[in-house]
Amino acid sequence: MYNSIHFPIANIMLELLLEGFTDYLREIDFYAMLLACIIQAWWLGGCHYRGCPAPLPGNLIAPAIYSVIEWVVEGQEFWSAPHHQAFWFFALLIGTLQHIQLMRVGKARLYLLLAEHSVRTSILLVMYAIFEWHMSSDSFSLETFLSESGHQFVVMTVLLLGLVVGYGFWLAQGYLLQLRSMADQLKCYSEWFLGRELLEKAVNDADALSLSRRQRAVLFMDIRGFTAWSEHQTPEQVVEMLNACFAMSEPVLEHYRSIRTKHTGDEIMAVFAGPEQAVCAAQLLRSELKKILLPYDLNAGCGIHYGELVEGLIGSHSVRSYDVVGDTVNTAKRLCDAASGGEILISQPVLDSLRMEKVFSVRQILMKGKQQAFTVFSL
Template identity: 45%
Template sequence: MDLDVTARLKGTRTRYIVHEFFTNTFHYPLASIILELLLHDALSYLYEIDPYVIISAAVIQAMFYGSWLHRGLNRQFVGNLIAPAIYTLFEVSLEGMEFFESPHHIAYWGFAIAIGITQQVRDGTANEELHDAMIMLESVVRTCIFLALYMILEVLKDGYSSYGEFMASASHQFVVMVIPLLGMVFGFANINTERYHNVLMRTAQQLREYSEWFLGTDLLSKAVNNPEVLSLKRHERSMVFTDIRGFTRWSETRSPEEVVAVMNAYYEAAEPVWVKYQAIKVKLTADEIMLVFSSPEAAAEAAIAMLEAVRPLLEIHGLGVGTGIHTGPVVEGVMGGNARKSYDLLGDSVNTAKRLCDNAELNEILASTDMYYVLGSDYLFGNQREIEAKGKAEPVKVRPLFRGLISNDVV
């Protein structure tokens, strides 16, 4: 399922359908209906089924074509032929082949084919110049819809016998010259609009990616719809802290590039774990990984899975990790000054989880007694012991966590 932020950037299926209807599909039917109203008695024409058939055909095309565009399917040529096909089939069933004696019925197919070709080539080419040329050509073709139907109206009403006779009128010359030029102007405007839109979309995608790095996917999605989720509030959270034992000493004899390569591999090995168990917050600080979860079960399963994921990688370099897990109240939300803020959480529960991590032995997961009581007998713990934790007046009781639930699907 797409994230809400992704859907907001891309647009909904309904928006695509509505956009397709008003920017493409309905243009010719609208001009054709106006032509019919001017050629016949307007009131009697509105009582006929014809205008409602052509509008319904346009709606059906917009629904199919708009849905295809929303799904990223390149069916522009076929998409533009849906409405004229439906309209033609219905009218031929009523009028027979006399339907094709009306020039504007033939023109419907001509413009649908022309627009379909320009759109198919436009979206199917990687050549920027050809892409822009197709936008320009489509705009000219689209404005010529009204020119063509205007000429048909004049010929049918006033009975011009030739194109030369039609063009003898200065007003006709004006219309024939101005409308295609307006199409070119609209084409330039559409090219600039599309380029600007593409820049905005690329920028929005980059900002989304950067935001996900700091907020996480789930939190960003929620914050887009409801900014209040970022306000400071008290929550019950479960924290996992993991850091590499002996990392500072190990890195002293390695090049910065080698250290960075190992760190990135370490993070990449751990990432599927925090994604699977839906960490609310992920904080990477040098060799330390901090994960925050909404449930103790998710935190415990993630701690076990992460140890299994990073241990083979680190053992190659003679390294290992220590892990601490704790659950309790925190204050969570956006904090900072006026110019710089970050989403974080504070409280003694966070400090406790960090101290447990500091005191964990190599490849050991230390759980607080709060975590032990919450998780119950479904998890395998070792014997209780006490540790001296920095900043704590009394020794902290802990238990090593050896095994989680038989099912690893807790989220």
């Protein structure tokens, strides 16, 4: 994360070459460096995912921990090593560049990214120069080092690679932001069509959308007198009223964990795992809808039935939607049609599941497609 591993790798390789593999692993330097970069990565990563990045102080954690441990062991001699000084230099420089990028710098962010990645790649160049200094400290000079054509090649290549990597990182971030924006939009659209709970199930299990037979409670609720009322209103007024009703119903249905919610005209359909959730949702919907519809001199009726149905993706190869089909759905719709304003009609299976001792009334209704009268209960 940030500069938690770039310099430590170069520093470990440098000391490994200078001291030898066996001797280096016997000393505390290697383990102190690992501990320092792990703690820094953990702290910086936590800040990033909490949405409060702090790159400047965060990039100083590793050099601070490493310096304290090594200073206790080596004393003041620790600070005379050029690679130890370079650790602080790169940490401060990279941390500062990243901190400035958090500000609203606009198009300047590209140049800051290029500078940051050029600094990162120059770690290799600086550590190589330090290695050369250790190998020939008496005759080493920066001027001599840069005058050799091989070193000039390394310098130019390293700096150019930094610019290329920085520009690639900038492009990648742009694409990532576009993908995140698109993913958020698709998530929003998917929740509109599937509902939040069903979408979560589908993400975790692709088979959740497959056609299957289930026991479900189906609720229908629509506005009585809506057609006659809407004839005397503008389309904008009709939509405004319907949106108010649907906006009110959303948190209610979400609270009672509606598996599937669908709005058609002035009608709300919701599918629940059990009758108790459906009845509780219907009672709260009736209470809240009454407040919205009263100024319009309107009210709503509701019907609930419980039984087997088929649910899943239904449609052609190119156009599909998640829906529920079966006699349970049709019966719930017929109950809703038979309910008067402010009334909730439930079927015998719903009543049996709830084990309710009191209902307001019992009556028989005739339903389209059914030969016998159907017993319903009014809540």
